[in-house]
Amino acid sequence: MIKKLAFTILGFWLIAVLAGRLFQLNPNQIDLNAILSLPDNAYLLGADDLGRSILARLLRGVEVSFLVAIVVTIVTMLLGVVIGLIAGFYGGKVDQALMQVTDIFLAFPGILLAIAFAAVLGPGLANLMIALCITGWVSYARLTRGQTLSLRNRQHVQAAESLGASVPRLIIKHILPLLASILVVEATYSLASVMIAEASLSFLGLGIQAPSASWGAMLRDGVRYMLVAPHYVLVVGLSLMSLILAITLGGDYLRDKLDVRTEKNDGQKHSKYSVIKQKVKGKACH
């Protein structure tokens, strides 16, 4: 049921984007007669403050949003996993130093650090991605480091080591495969959180710049014209909700499928101690 809902919504958006490309909807076509017009035959979801089709902009926006989310997720994952592996595998001073750095990054709540970096780097798509990458690797590093620390002492790793396996071989053949499923689950959630972060920054005017379409910027414009054209903010809001819902539902499904640590349907089960652990992990959500 969860799976079906999640995949239906994602499939819907995929088909919509493809259809938009196929019919060559132009997100930047300005029609001065249609400014803030209600949904009608010409503009299925109405038009925005410059008379551009909201539908076309939504579809282009979701493309950009996914692009940012996928690129940032891959880069932060690679960065975080490498750092986490080094810290967890070598331990000692290296580990301490790296974890100090992650502590400092975690001391900035939520999206604040990304806002700060985006602010000094200046607005724009590339800078936005850089800002999100600089701040996004920490959770992967923490996760990988913790898992590697315990995997390092597993018998199969020690056996391989005593047989003379090299460090890269130990890591690639004996540790990484056991990390894969956890990382996939983490990546799905981070896909959603990167999308939210991108939209937040664009909402604040720090992300993707006009005339490029972005859901965050559209939502901001929607708020601005809420009194005259409430349909604008409503359409963008509902689209955003459906997408975030689909991705987090998909994440839950994947976690139940892949993550061996949690029991099935254990989504809300946390012991007192897991809360403390969570705190140590320091995963502040938005």
Add this chain to the structure above:
Amino acid sequence: MVIFGVLLLTFLLIHLVPGDPVEVMLGESASMADREVLRADLGLNQSIVFQFGNYLTKLAHADFGQSIHTKTPIIELLKTRYPATLKLALVALFIGLSIGLPLGIYAALKAGQWQDLVVTLVSVRLSAMPAFWLGPMLMLIFAVWLGWLPVSGMESNTSIVLPALTLGLGLSAILTRMTRTSLLEVLNDDYIRTARAKGITESNVIIRHALRAALLPIITIVGLQMGSLLAGTVITETIFSWDGIGRLLVESIEKRDYPVTQACVLLVALSYVLVNLLTDILYRLADPRVKFAH
């Protein structure tokens, strides 16, 4: 150590400005003399270690420098803006607690029944929704369609309701889940059965015996969430034109007033570290076991 790192990172922020920060701040048309004055003002003509030392010394005297645009000392700006954010965060916390705790208890008592399912489902999904979605939606419903509350600003007494709701509802969703889980866990303990066997009324069992133990993880969550709450104010204040530190941050970014940006980021981050510290202390006070363990 963490505080030192936070200071270092916020200090370095201004040096991350691509190219020459002075040029970015003044624009290309500025005269050489103006540039030199600003450079000296910001201390950018000295070595970086010296600059950092200088920065720390000034901070120790509560001197955040002055705004490039208005030339007012930043500390004055912070003094007027920070209380507004604090007020907003506290009201949001109150809303979060007053919705989250009762709902969580209700869900735990009805565990496995449809009421529990509805509460859990709504709270799980609500907690995934970002502030910049919830804010406009609440604004649309309560301010535009129903007309009950002011759209934005902070003139009337009811202005705080919508921004605080935006922040508080997300928090309440998380609290509902946590309260439900931790209460359910406690309800199965032996001492609860003992209390029931002694004939204590059910409401007394819940409030006096179960809830006291169940509150511990909730303290941690509240502490952690205060951080996201502080960060969430940046967006929420922007949506509702609430003149707090978050809006100051966004305004300073738009005006490229980097010293103000720096000060805002530092203040929010330090507040977060402080809240975390307070949570740890509170946790030790509330749970005697933690004290013994150390």
